[in-house]
Every structure is written in C-alpha cells, then in structure tokens.
Amino acid sequence: xxxxxxxxxAALISIGLYGVxxxxxxxxxxxxxxxxxxxxxxxxxTIGYIPGGTAPxxxxxxxxxxxxxxxALVLTAIVIGxxxxxxxxxxxxxxHSKTGTLEYRRGMRW
Amino acid sequence: MVTPVLMIAIxxxxxxxxxxxxxxxxYFTFSIxxxxxxxxxxxxxxxxxxxxxxxxxxGFSPPVGIYLAVDNLSALLALIINLFATINFVTSKKDxxxxxxxxxxxxGATGIVLTGDIFNMFVFFEITAVASYALVASKKDEKAVxxxxxxxxxxxxxxxxxxxxxxxxxxxxxxxxxxDIAARISSMDPKMMWLSFSFLLTGIGVEAELFPLNGxxxxxxxxxxxxxxxxxxxxxxxxxxxxxARLLIIFSMSRTYELALYVGIATLLIxxxxxxxxxxxxxxxxYSSIGQMGLILIAxxxxxxxxxxxxxxxxxxxxxxxxxxxxxxxSGKKGFGGITSKYVGLAGVLSLxxxxxxxxxxxxxxxxxxxxxxxxxxxxxxxxxxxxIEAIYFARYLHKNLGEGxxxxxxxxxxAAVMVSVSIVMGILPLIYNMAGGVLNA
Numbered sequence: 001x002x003x004x005x006x007x008x009x010a011a012l013i014s015i016g017l018y019g020v021x022x023x024x025x026x027x028x029x030x031x032x033x034x035x036x037x038x039x040x041x042x043x044x045x046t047i048g049y050i051p052g053g054t055a056p057x058x059x060x061x062x063x064x065x066x067x068x069x070x071x072a073l074v075l076t077a078i079v080i081g082x083x084x085x086x087x088x089x090x091x092x093x094x095x096h097s098k099t100g101t102l103e104y105r106r107g108m109r110w
Numbered sequence: 111m112v113t114p115v116l117m118i119a120i121x122x123x124x125x126x127x128x129x130x131x132x133x134x135x136x137y138f139t140f141s142i143x144x145x146x147x148x149x150x151x152x153x154x155x156x157x158x159x160x161x162x163x164x165x166x167x168x169g170f171s172p173p174v175g176i177y178l179a180v181d182n183l184s185a186l187l188a189l190i191i192n193l194f195a196t197i198n199f200v201t202s203k204k205d206x207x208x209x210x211x212x213x214x215x216x217x218g219a220t221g222i223v224l225t226g227d228i229f230n231m232f233v234f235f236e237i238t239a240v241a242s243y244a245l246v247a248s249k250k251d252e253k254a255v256x257x258x259x260x261x262x263x264x265x266x267x268x269x270x271x272x273x274x275x276x277x278x279x280x281x282x283x284x285x286x287x288x289x290d291i292a293a294r295i296s297s298m299d300p301k302m303m304w305l306s307f308s309f310l311l312t313g314i315g316v317e318a319e320l321f322p323l324n325g326x327x328x329x330x331x332x333x334x335x336x337x338x339x340x341x342x343x344x345x346x347x348x349x350x351x352x353x354x355a356r357l358l359i360i361f362s363m364s365r366t367y368e369l370a371l372y373v374g375i376a377t378l379l380i381x382x383x384x385x386x387x388x389x390x391x392x393x394x395x396x397y398s399s400i401g402q403m404g405l406i407l408i409a410x411x412x413x414x415x416x417x418x419x420x421x422x423x424x425x426x427x428x429x430x431x432x433x434x435x436x437x438x439x440x441s442g443k444k445g446f447g448g449i450t451s452k453y454v455g456l457a458g459v460l461s462l463x464x465x466x467x468x469x470x471x472x473x474x475x476x477x478x479x480x481x482x483x484x485x486x487x488x489x490x491x492x493x494x495x496x497x498x499i500e501a502i503y504f505a506r507y508l509h510k511n512l513g514e515g516x517x518x519x520x521x522x523x524x525x526a527a528v529m530v531s532v533s534i535v536m537g538i539l540p541l542i543y544n545m546a547g548g549v550l551n552a
Contacts, residue, residue, distance in 0.1 A: 013270075020267055026259065033266045040273045047281040070280065073229055077273060080236045084266055087240060091247055091259050098252040104259070 005046040012039030024103050026095065030088045037081040044070040044077070112152040114165055114178045117188060118221045121146055125213035128206050135206035139213060143196040146216070150192045154185040164226065179226030179288065183420060187223045187352050190431050192216065193532075194344045200525045201337045201439065208248055215241035215345055222349040228276055229286045231353060235272065238346045239265045239317060245341065246334040257333030261326040264316050268323065272313025278306035292360040307361045311373075314357065317350035319403045321377040328388075331396035336442040336522065339392065343399050343438060344431035351403055355410040355423070362414065370411035375492055377404030382496040386503045391510075392441055394503065395434065398462065401496060402430045408489065409477050418480030425536065426473035432533040433458035433470065436526035440518070445511045448518035454526045455511060459504045461533040464497060468537040 012035055019032025048070030056068035096102055124142040131138050157163055162181040180188075195216045202208060218238025225231050243265065247258035276286070282298045285291055295303065316323045331339045358370055381401030388394040409423035437458045446452045461468035464475075474497065481490045 013274075016270075017267070020263060029263060033263065033270075036267065036270045040270050040277070043274065044277050044280075047277055067284075069286075070277075073276075073280075076229075076233060080233070080240075080269075083240055084236075084262070087243060088259075088262055088266075091243075091255055091262065094247065094250065094255045095252075095259060098255060104256075 005042065005049075009039050009043045009046065012036065012042065026092055026102050026104055029104070030085065030092070033088070034081065034085060037077070041074045041077055041081075044074045112149060112156055114153060114163060114180050114188075114224045115167060117146055117149050117153065117192070118178075118217055118224065120149075121213045121217045121220070125210045125217065128210040128213070132206050135209045136202065139202075139209040140196070140199055142213065143192065143199055143216065146220070147189070147192040147196045150185065150189040150220075153180065154182075154189050157182055157185045176225075176227045176230050177287070178224050180224055183424065184223045184352065186424065187348060187427070188220050190428060191219050191223070191345055191348065194431055194435055194529060195341070197525050197528050198337055198340050198344075198435065198439070201522050203521075204248065208245070211241045211244050211248070212341070214238075215245060215341065219345040219349040223352050226288050227286055228279065228288055228291065231288075232269070232272055232276060235314070235317065235350070235353075236269055238349065239269065242342060242346055245338045246330050248338070249333065249335045251333075253329075254333040254335075257326070257329040257331075261330040264323065264326045268313045268316030270313070271309045275306045275309030275313060278302055278309065282306075288356065288360060292362070295361060303361065303363075307357070307366055310357055311354065311369075314350050314353050315373070317346055318354055318407075319347055319377075319400050320354075320373055320407065321380045321400070321404070324377075324381075324400050327400055328393040328396040331399070331438070332390065332392045336438055336440070339396075339441070340435040340438040344435045347399070347403060348427055348431055351406050351410070351427075354407065355413070358410060358413065364414075367411045367414055370407055371489070374404045374407035374411055375489065377401070377407060378496050379404075379492065382499045386499050388503075391507065392438075394507065395437055395441065398500065398503075399430070399434055401500065402426065402434070402462070405473075405477070405493070405496075406430070408493070409473075409480075412477075412480050412484065416480035416483050418476045418483065422473055422476035422480060424473075425469050425476060428536050429461045429464075429468065429470035429473055429533050432529045432531075432536075433461040433468075436530040437462075439522050439526040439529070442522060443516045443519060445514060445516060446518070447514075447516050448520075448523065450520065450523040450527050451518045452512060454523060454530050455508060457530045457534060459508055461530070461537070463501045463504050466537075467534065467541070469533045471537060472540055 016032045016036025016039060020029055023029050048067035050064060050066050053064045053066040056065040121142055128135055157180055165178040167176045199212060215238050218234045218241060221234030222231055225234060243258050243262045246261055247255050279291060280286060282302050283291055283294055319327050358366060378401050381397050381404055385394050385397035385401060388397055406423050406426050409419050409426060412419040436454050440451045440454050446455045461470040464470040478490060
C-alpha cells in the first residue's frame with residue numbers, strides 16, 4: 001500500500017470540497033475546484049503505479065512498467081480541467097463586470 | 111449503411127468547422143442536426159429489426175478498446191435528443207459561436223446514450239456539460255451568468271466525483287468497458303462497490319437534477335434564454351438519467367435499486383412541492399422538471415422487478431422532453447397571446463399532468479401498473495399525491511396565462527407546437543396499437 005499518496009489524495013479532495021462549500025469568493029471556489037481535480041488525477045495515477053516500474057514506453061528491454069491506461073485517462077482529465085477553468089475565469093470576468101464584485105451573493109435560493 | 115459512430119463524429123466535426131462557415135452557419139447547423147436526426151431514425155429501424163449493435167472503434171476489440179453499444183432504448187433516446195435538437199434550433203438567432211456550442215452539446219448528449227465505455231461516458235458528460243455552461247451564460251445578463259456559475263461549480267464537483275467512482279472501479283477490475291464491468295461486478299469487494307456506486311450516482315445525479323444535487327436547476331433555467339432552457343430539459347438531463355439507468359443495471363443489486371427508488375421519491379416530492387410554492391413561472395417549470403426526473407428515476411429503479419418499468423420511463427421521458435421543452439420555448443413572452451401558444455400551453459400541461467390521449471398518461475399508467483404488480487402501495491400513494499399537486503399548480507399556470515397576453519412570437523411558438531405534437535402522437539399511437547391488437551385477437 002502507498003499510504004502517503006492516498007493521504008495526499010484524500011487531503012487534496014477534502015480541501016477542495018471545503019473550499020467549494022465554505023468560501024464566498026468565486027476565485028477561491030474555482031481554485032478549490034482545481035485542487036479537487038488535482039486530487040482526483042493523483043488518485044488515478046496512484047492506482048496505476050507499480051513500485052519500481054518504469055515509464056510504459058516500448059523499447060524492448062523493460063521488465064516492469066506502470067499501468068499506462070490511467071495515465072491516458074489523467075491526460076484527458078487534465079485537458080477537460082483546463083477547459084473548465086478557462087471557461088470559469090471567462091464567466092468570472094463577466095460576473096465582475098456586471099456586479100462589480102467577486103463575492104457570490106445569492107447563495108442557495110429556493 | 112448506418113453506424114452509430116457517425117452520429118457522434120458528424121456534429122463534432124461540424125462544430126469545429128464552424129469558424130470557417132461564419133456566414134451560413136445557421137443553415138449549416140440545421141442541416142447537420144437534421145442529418146443526425148435522420149441517421150438516428152435509420153439507426154433505430156436497424157436496431158429494432160436486427161437487435162443491439164456493438165460497434166468497435168479504431169479496431170481494438172472490446173474489453174481493451176472503446177466501443178459503442180446501442181439497444182432499442184438508447185436508439186430511441188438518441189432519436190428524441192436529435193429530433194428535438196433540430197426543431198429547437200430553428201429558434202436560434204445568435205452568432206456562429208452559439209451554433210458551435212449547441213452542436214457540441216448535442217454531440218455530448220448523443221454520445222452519453224450510445225457509448226459502451228465508462229470513461230468515454232465521462233468525456234461525453236464533460237463535453238455536454240461545458241457546452242451547457244457556456245450556452246446558459248450566452249444570454250450575458252447578470253442572472254444568466256449567475257446561473258451558469260452555479261451550474262458550473264456543482265457540475266465540476268459532480269464530474270470529479272464521477273471520475274473518483276471510475277477510478278475505484280478501475281482499481282478493482284482493471285476494466286472500463288460497461289459490459290465487462292457488469293459481468294465481473296460480483297467479484298468486487300462489496301464495500302468498494304458501494305463506494306464507487308455512491309460516487310457515480312452523486313456525480314451523474316448533478317446533471318440528472320436529482321435531489322439534493324439540484325441547487326443549480328432553477329437558477330440556470332431561469333437565467334438561460336428560453337430556447338436554452340428548452341435544450342437543457344430534453345438534452346443533458348435526459349441523457350444523464352439514462353446513464354443512471356445503465357449504472358443501475360450494471361450494479362445490479364437489490365439495495366442499489368432501493369437507494370435509487372428512495373432518491374427518486376425524494377426528488378419527486380421536493381420538486382413538486384417546491385414548484386407548487388413558486389411564484390416565478392420559469393422557476394416553477396424548472397422545479398416541475400425536477401419532479402419529473404424523480405418520476406423517471408422511480409420507473410428505472412423498478413427495472414428488475416417489472417416489465418412495465420421501461421415503457422413507463424420511455425413515455426415519461428418523451429412526454430417531459432416534448433411538453434416541458436415546448437413550455438420553456440414559449441415562456442419568453444408573458445401569457446399565451448395567440449392560438450398557437452394557447453395550443454402549446456394546453457397540450458403541454460395536459461401531457462405533463464398525465465391526461466389520457468397524451469404520452470404522459472401512458473407513462474404514469476405503466477408506472478402505476480408496475481407498482482401495483484409489486485404491491486408497493488406507499489409508492490403509488492406518493493405518485494398520486496404528487497400528480498394532484500402538479501395538477502393544482504398547472505391549473506394555476508393555465509389560469510394565469512390563457513387570458514390576455516403579449517402577442518405571440520411565431521418564431522418560437524410554431525417550433526414549440528411541433529414539439530408538443532410529438533407528445534400527442536406518442537399518446538395516440540399506443541391507443542391505435544392496442545385497439546388494433548384487440549381487433550386482431552378477437
């Protein structure tokens with residue numbers, strides 16, 4: 001078992017969730033979302049990791065290599081995270097120009 | 111020669127060609143959507159005649175490669191999404207960026223229902239979600255941006271949760287293929303199975319508007335322009351509730367069905383009661399959507415117990431997709447000013463509350479039949495109670511709108527009338543079918 005990695009994953013995801021739920025400033029919320037995404041990506045990488053394994057590149061003389069699939073998944077997830085962050089920052093600029101603030105005011109309204 | 115992969119590839123390619131076709135972008139988008147709708151009709155005909163299609167992508171055979179899996183229900187859902195997307199697009203008056211996002215949203219929603227790979231499903235979820243955030247915000251006023259931001263925050267948390275669920279499944283089974291997972295799910299540690307099921311249900315539940323993950327729904331629907339509110343109610347939400355149904359079939363355990371049933375009941379009750387208490391019309395329609403999603407989830411949670419479950423879910427999906435989308439489409443104007451919007455309003459409301467010659471009636475009828483078979487009287491009572499609440503607030507809605515109103519915008523009300531007619535046709539067809547069957551039997 002790789003406890004330090006899993007503890008880091010849990011910490012990153014919990015910090016992210018805490019930030020999303022507790023902060024009012026939209027910039028901080030988006031930073032928290034990015035933290036959460038990083039935590040999930042780290043989780044995927046950790047699942048595919050084999051202690052002592054090399055990079056999964058076909059060169060004829062590897063004995064032990066890490067699982068390549070989670071790395072491909074993480075690559076996709078990073079791209080998705082990037083596009084969501086870019087869109088979020090655009091929306092943040094619009095929000096700021098409409099309201100003059102970065103605080104989210106209405107909260108949960110029923 | 112119809113293959114499901116075309117229905118994903120064509121709109122995706124067209125979306126990225128859009129900057130080259132700035133001038134005629136609306137005709138171009140419309141023809142692509144129409145082509146997709148025709149393809150989905152052909153696909154459904156093929157699946158109906160020859161049975162389910164499993165299409166391998168890029169030549170890697172199933173457990174390793176990605177593949178598309180199409181059965182009757184997913185072909186029908188793809189048909190509903192693409193047909194309504196075509197009709198709805200007629201109302202678009204925006205620039206080419208809007209058309210591009212719209213095509214991406216349709217691609218994602220179609221991909222969710224056709225894919226047979228769980229990570230692929232996640233990617234399509236993200237495509238449709240990111241396109242929807244931008245579409246909601248495309249009205250560019252304060253409410254639209256606020257709704258979009260709220261949708262984006264919840265949606266991103268949901269997608270992270272979905273990815274965690276996928277990671278847990280992968281760590282246990284070393285597979286991402288839905289059918290492979292379904293075959294070997296019983297070899298998973300039960301604790302891990304529950305963990306991944308809860309993460310996936312939470313993640314998809316945000317898009318599928320399930321309680322308590324639906325805080326974004328009223329704000330996004332209220333803020334978005336009326337054709338986008340309409341798109342949200344037949345596109346992403348229907349695709350994701352179908353994804354939940356697939357999930358339930360994969361994790362085929364009686365306790366997961368039970369959990370889905372309780373979530374469905376909670377969603378139904380909260381949605382209907384909140385709609386009943388709303389003064390704002392668009393928010394009322396949004397909450398009523400939540401209630402209907404609960405009803406669909408209840409139907410899907412009975413899949414294992416009764417053969418009525420799938421027709422029930424199908425008819426509620428058709429009724430809600432056509433009726434609610436058309437009601438959203440005419441919600442831009444105050445009141446039903448002309449004869450077309452009066453027709454849309456009346457037919458839509460009748461279908462949603464489940465009056466006989468409409469698709470909504472068959473949905474509730476099959477659902478109650480299934481529940482009666484299982485003798486779950488408490489669930490039946492909840493559904494009938496919620497139907498009564500629904501009837502009361504929709505009566506209020508009609509009373510307020512059927513009188514005088516602003517003169518109608520035919521550009522919106524005619525597409526809405528076409529959409530709502532689907533509900534009527536799908537309501538009358540089973541009647542004819544049943545009568546013909548009766549004649550043949552006699």
